[in-house]
Amino acid sequence: MLLALIAMAVGAFQPFYLTGWRQDWSTVEAMLTELPFRKVPGLRSLCVEADRRIPAGARVLFAMPPDVSVEGYDYAFGRAHYLLAGKELVPRSQRSPGRIDYVLCWNRCAPPPGFALVWESREGSLARRTP
Amino acid sequence: MIATVFLVVAGLGLALRGGQRRIATVLGEAYLLGAGVASLVLLAFSMAGVPWSRGALLGAVAVVAAASLIGARRSITVPPPTRWNAVDLFTLALVAGYSRLALFSMPIEVDYIFMWGVKAKKFFHARGVDWSYLENPVNIGSHPDYPQLVPFVFDVHALLSGAWDDRWLGAVNVAFGVAALLIVRDVLVEELGQPWAVVTCAAIMPLVFSPYMGMAEAALIAYSLTGLLYLRRGNTGRAALFLGLGAFTKNEGLALIVAAGLALAAVRRWRELPKLALAFLIPLPWLILRAVHDMPTDLMESGILQRFLAKIADPSPILEAMSRHPAGNIWFWGGTVVVLLLCHRRILGAERFLTVTIAVQFAFLVAAYFVTPKDIEWHVRWSWERVIRQLMPLVALLAVFAGRDFLPARTSSSEADDAHGASEPASGRRSTSPQAPEVASQAE
Numbered sequence: 001m002l003l004a005l006i007a008m009a010v011g012a013f014q015p016f017y018l019t020g021w022r023q024d025w026s027t028v029e030a031m032l033t034e035l036p037f038r039k040v041p042g043l044r045s046l047c048v049e050a051d052r053r054i055p056a057g058a059r060v061l062f063a064m065p066p067d068v069s070v071e072g073y074d075y076a077f078g079r080a081h082y083l084l085a086g087k088e089l090v091p092r093s094q095r096s097p098g099r100i101d102y103v104l105c106w107n108r109c110a111p112p113p114g115f116a117l118v119w120e121s122r123e124g125s126l127a128r129r130t131p
Numbered sequence: 132m133i134a135t136v137f138l139v140v141a142g143l144g145l146a147l148r149g150g151q152r153r154i155a156t157v158l159g160e161a162y163l164l165g166a167g168v169a170s171l172v173l174l175a176f177s178m179a180g181v182p183w184s185r186g187a188l189l190g191a192v193a194v195v196a197a198a199s200l201i202g203a204r205r206s207i208t209v210p211p212p213t214r215w216n217a218v219d220l221f222t223l224a225l226v227a228g229y230s231r232l233a234l235f236s237m238p239i240e241v242d243y244i245f246m247w248g249v250k251a252k253k254f255f256h257a258r259g260v261d262w263s264y265l266e267n268p269v270n271i272g273s274h275p276d277y278p279q280l281v282p283f284v285f286d287v288h289a290l291l292s293g294a295w296d297d298r299w300l301g302a303v304n305v306a307f308g309v310a311a312l313l314i315v316r317d318v319l320v321e322e323l324g325q326p327w328a329v330v331t332c333a334a335i336m337p338l339v340f341s342p343y344m345g346m347a348e349a350a351l352i353a354y355s356l357t358g359l360l361y362l363r364r365g366n367t368g369r370a371a372l373f374l375g376l377g378a379f380t381k382n383e384g385l386a387l388i389v390a391a392g393l394a395l396a397a398v399r400r401w402r403e404l405p406k407l408a409l410a411f412l413i414p415l416p417w418l419i420l421r422a423v424h425d426m427p428t429d430l431m432e433s434g435i436l437q438r439f440l441a442k443i444a445d446p447s448p449i450l451e452a453m454s455r456h457p458a459g460n461i462w463f464w465g466g467t468v469v470v471l472l473l474c475h476r477r478i479l480g481a482e483r484f485l486t487v488t489i490a491v492q493f494a495f496l497v498a499a500y501f502v503t504p505k506d507i508e509w510h511v512r513w514s515w516e517r518v519i520r521q522l523m524p525l526v527a528l529l530a531v532f533a534g535r536d537f538l539p540a541r542t543s544s545s546e547a548d549d550a551h552g553a554s555e556p557a558s559g560r561r562s563t564s565p566q567a568p569e570v571a572s573q574a575e
Contacts, residue, residue: 007462008527011462012334013334018224085249
């Protein structure tokens with residue numbers, strides 16, 4: 001009986017809670033912070049930078065190059081939604097998107113007509129509707 | 132840290148009600164109840180159209196806390212804390228290691244980003260429940276229907292700090308784990324005596340602390356454990372409070388109330404069922420709101436009966452997926468089977484309530500895969516281990532309770548007396564059956 005209870009304890013044990021202190025947490029932290037966004041390189045920093053430049057409540061179309069698959073777009077859109085939660089993010093598939101204030105594009109794409117580039121980096125660009 | 136202390140203070144008055152509590156239990160309960168109070172206050176603000184703000188939250192919670200403290204004044208009788216020893220230091224080291232892991236960065240679980248975190252962040256920026264976001268079909272992946280206690284707790288942190296900063300939100304996981312472990316430890320001391328209680332506490336710590344950072348599992352485990360331990364000991368009113376908050380945390384919490392009700396029926400505690408049913412009052416406002424705003428649960432999509440019948444006719448895809456993505460490991464489940472075999476009389480006798488609850492809840496969790504409209508391989512892969520981990524702390528406690536007679540040299544009589552001091556009825560009668568109502572329920 002005691003052996004059975006010990007087996008249960010062994011099965012429940014998480015050695016990393018004790019050994020984790022030996023990790024180099026500075027490198028692990030940077031790696032793990034990027035981990036949820038790793039399949040779309042640069043997405044996190046693009047959204048963080050865009051978040052600083054877009055006013056709260058603005059309607060933002062999230063764009064990706066047309067060769068990105070539906071699954072790839074959904075992966076990026078869901079994550080961008082979290083990072084840009086203070087804005088109203090519009091997916092590219094929306095049929096009647098209404099008035100769009102900004103276009104945030106991952107990777108490279110030219111601003112659509114009526115929008116002017118306000119910021120760009122290696123990861124992507126941000127365009128604002130021209131008055 | 133400030134938010135955690137705030138939630139403890141918010142729930143302190145309620146934690147001090149209902150009979151004697153050890154100080155560790157009071158603190159654990161205070162956090163759990165404070166999280167519930169603050170969440171319900173935020174929901175009430177949204178329903179009343181009051182924009183969320185730090186001042187409004189502080190004011191409303193202060194009123195609730197003060198009112199509950201005034202009412203609790205007569206029942207504040209805190210027994211001395213139990214003694215702590217070297218094994219507790221080992222448990223503390225485990226908790227510290229878990230905390231380091233929880234606080235290394237923002238929560239990185241996909242479900243945090245897609246569901247729990249994004250809703251909390253949306254609500255914070257909208258200064259209330261963002262119905263336009265929840266109702267938008269584009270956001271169906273965030274499961275708008277899910278109960279909102281955990282996003283609201285994240286919002287309490289953001290409102291108190293004045294900005295959304297997810298860097299330290301892992302603290303919510305730690306706080307729920309610590310709260311649950313403090314409560315469980317005191318229960319174990321009363322049940323097993325000090326030596327075995329602290330050893331058991333160390334052993335089950337990794338089960339009580341959810342490894343899924345930023346998700347609702349940590350809160351659900353804390354509320355489930357607390358609620359069921361009270362219900363097992365006959366304190367139905369208090370159990371309903373915690374089980375109700377569990378139902379405001381995850382849909383599995385709703386199922387757990389039903390499972391607990393069926394278990395009460397199985398042990399013929401019929402008269403307690405109406406009191407347990409009060410647990411539904413806590414998630415009820417959210418259930419009404421999600422119906423009004425047309426946010427159905429995905430499992431309930433039309434065609435539920437056809438899906439169920441089709442999968443019952445051929446359950447092999449589900450069973451194969453479960454075997455490909457097993458929950459737990461051979462050591463834990465192997466030990467469980469041995470305990471079940473050796474202690475079957477106690478498991479089906481004195482511990483029947485807990486056994487039936489676990490079995491029924493397990494059936495509910497499995498049944499979800501028989502009605503899911505999602506790809507079964509995908510659904511099992513990304514949820515099976517997580518939902519079974521909700522039950523593993525209960526299974527471990529059941530094994531310990533059932534196998535207690537096999538534990539060598541359980542405790543000296545003086546230690547047992549000391550341990551039982553907090554809950555012993557005034558008559559001195561020591562309850563040997565967990566189903567016998569104890570002093571706490573009598574005090575209520």
